[in-house]
Amino acid sequence: MRSKRTMVAIIVTVFSLITSRPLRAATKDACSLLTQAQVSAALGVTVKAGTHVVPNLTQMCGWSAGHTPGLSKRVVVTLSTQEKFTRGKTPYQGITKVPVSGISNDAYFVTAAGLGTTLNVLKGNSAFSVSVKGEHSVEKVKSLEKTLALEIVSRL
16 A cells, blocks of 8 residues: 555656646756757667657756566656655655755655656756666666756756
8 A cells, every 4th residue: 555655646746747837937948958969978879869758848858768668768857846855855754865965955866666767957047857777776777867967057
């Protein structure tokens, strides 16, 4: 039952992130925050150009190295709001949240068993998340997410 509640919480969080409106006009399109070359360099494989995960919703962009979602190395960047970033810090059973320094104003990793990790970042009034998937250890994923977040922060 606990895993079902965790999955529902994650789905609600993702849905709220993709339907939120980012605060800064300059960052309406998540695909503009990283280049294909930056993502390829971070993952160590060639990825396709970023595309909107949900057509016509520019707040979420994904880069993928292959056609098999379960095995492919991929990155998803989601734009959010300061309010949702702050609300995301709320403790929830089965989900670990750890502060991260050295990126921007504020940042934290969210890790849920079986679902991986995501890095949430706040810079000024702009918030975003970076999620790396594929065959990587948790520590490697965190390192990649931090590297990509630093690239994004430099564009905001």
